[in-house]
Amino acid sequence: MLPRSGDVLHVTRAASVQFLRPIMFRVIRVHDWPTYEGWVWLDGYELNAAGDAVNQRTIFVQAAGLRQLRTAPQPRQHTARPRRPVARTAVRVG
Template identity: 45%
Template sequence: MTREDGTPRLTPGVYLLTREASPQFGSPILVRVIRELTDRHPPYGWTWIDCYQLDRHGDATEKRQLFVMPQGMRPVNVAPVPYAARRRPPRSRSAWAHG
């Protein structure tokens, strides 16, 4: 699906944003797009999105509105990480003896 100007419409999902999506992403970020903000009239090839920035576990850390190029957004699959699996495993005694 595309807008009248030919810019692709975005569907909700998880995306990796790099410099290809906008120069502001010198350090890539992961976002969960809630919706494209279609009531705004950005220049050709750009759009506004409502999204949540995600941490390394896929949890939302901040709600944001971003100005991006849809063609530069890379969809990704992020499997949820159960809370129990997020803890670091305990270090063995041998690691303490040698370290």
């Protein structure tokens, strides 16, 4: 599972040994930096029990060890409004 912006993850020792104490993490960005197979760099916010961001972090984890708690909402379709023609009038010069 490759996370995407807005996902809330439960990051435990299964993702990396640095997480002896599991954290909740809201993803801002998934980097495309070259790395080992199955590992990924993530930017995001560490969340407290209430779901508030308490610390911005960049973490290096195994994607297979991440557990998704909430998915990001699906992006809405962009709806373009039809443009109205500009009313042109003659301008007197001179």
